[in-house]
Amino acid sequence: MARDTPVRNQTDAAANDTTLPNLVTIVGRGVPSNFEIAVDGDIEMLADDPVAEGTVVSGSVAEGAIDVGVQRFRFSGQMANVRLVDWNGNDAANSASVPTVHVEYGAPER
Template sequence: MPSERSLTNLITIVGRGVPANYEISVDGTIEMVAADPDEEAVIISEQTAEGAIETGVDRFQFSGEMANAHVVDWNGAPSPESPSTPEVNIDYGVPARSADS
């Protein structure tokens, strides 16, 4: 398991009020921030996270670089073809976040 210090990058998935799915991959290691992946129905491997979102925010810390982000709305239409797909924000070099952040 990586040290919290090595996970200095942040991915934020923002739901837009309709059911949608996402899969994000990095070339390092990824972990969910401030949530229980089992409760959130998020599947996480060492380098990939996938889940569903309707409203709210899912956050992930990661090391390395972003490799891929695939988001689709409830009909399977990908971004940017659908305005209902979740917004994906990527921030590099941010302080590690704790479960309380």
């Protein structure tokens, strides 16, 4: 299955820090949860294998699942939308179990 926008690995993304200067980090809380991130620019996942992480990145949107651990994305533009739901479908406002999200504009390479 072909992708419209290729997902680059961490090495390629580091080379693109000037065009993808911002960083969003999703931190799992030990409960299976789903997330969707939308930006008004481009977004790329910082992972060796996004498919193994269960994440789909297409154009300006990334969506996936997380239980534990951290998933990071570099992006350009501004954060447009973040949607988080826990395994019961409860959104962030109604669940203390959804992942936390950290957004850093102008984030240096890590």
